[in-house]
Amino acid sequence: MHVSAKADYGMRALLELTAAYEGDPRRLVKGEAIATAQGIPLKFLEGILRQLRQSGIVTSMRGAEGGYRLDRDPAQISIADVVRALDGPLAAVRGQRPEDISYAGSAEHLREVWIALRASMRHVLEHITLTDVAAGQIPAEFARLLDEPGAWKRRTGSS
Numbered sequence: 001m002h003v004s005a006k007a008d009y010g011m012r013a014l015l016e017l018t019a020a021y022e023g024d025p026r027r028l029v030k031g032e033a034i035a036t037a038q039g040i041p042l043k044f045l046e047g048i049l050r051q052l053r054q055s056g057i058v059t060s061m062r063g064a065e066g067g068y069r070l071d072r073d074p075a076q077i078s079i080a081d082v083v084r085a086l087d088g089p090l091a092a093v094r095g096q097r098p099e100d101i102s103y104a105g106s107a108e109h110l111r112e113v114w115i116a117l118r119a120s121m122r123h124v125l126e127h128i129t130l131t132d133v134a135a136g137q138i139p140a141e142f143a144r145l146l147d148e149p150g151a152w153k154r155r156t157g158s159s
Contacts, residue, residue, distance in 0.1 A: 001121060006086045010048045011133075012038040014082060017058065018074040018134040028060075028067030048086065055085035074130035083125060090125065091118035 016034045020027045031049060035042040049068055052058045059071040070077070083090060091114060093101055098114035124142055132138055138146075145151060 004087050005044075006048055007083050009038070009040045009045060010052060010082055010086045011079070012040065013045060013048060014052070014057070014070070014074075014077070014130055015134050017068060017070050018130045021070045021074055022134070025073075026069065028065070028069050030067045034068070051086055052082075055081075057081065057085055070130075074134065077130045078126050079128050079130075079133070080122060080125035082130075090121050 013034045016037055017029060020029045031046055032042060034040065034049075035045045049058060049060070053060055053068075053071075056071055057077060058068050060066065060068045080090060089097060091098060093114050098111055098118055101111050101114070103110045124145075128138060128142060
């Protein structure tokens with residue numbers, strides 16, 4: 001799976017807003033403060049926050065006292081919600097949904113692999129919330145994946 005810079009920066013920004021929410025759900029945080037805290041280029045962050053606002057994940061207020069905050073409880077925002085808001089579907093093959101692709105001959109069953117991959121990503125990303133990540137409490141069934149042999153080992157190639 002490729003995690004885009006947009007999704008990574010978006011998650012980091014949302015975790016800053018999650019920390020603010022835990023202290024006061026109405027507290028607004030300036031984009032500049034988020035950018036500085038997470039080392040995110042401000043102009044790029046503003047575009048990300050705009051997409052998250054359009055998706056109903058954050059809300060904003062203009063003005064000297066303005067800023068951003070989560071639009072709902074972070075326990076109700078899954079990582080999948082964020083990825084979909086910023087990058088679209090969790091799994092696409094050449095820009096298409098895997099169920100819309102067909103293969104011929106020896107590749108006939110490749111579509112099943114892509115659909116299984118999507119189901120696996122959904123299972124993880126739809127069940128981990130901003131609250132889980134902010135608290136460092138990934139659900140046990142997913143935290144166990146971190147202990148699998150080779151989980152932390154780099155494979156040949158670029159990943």
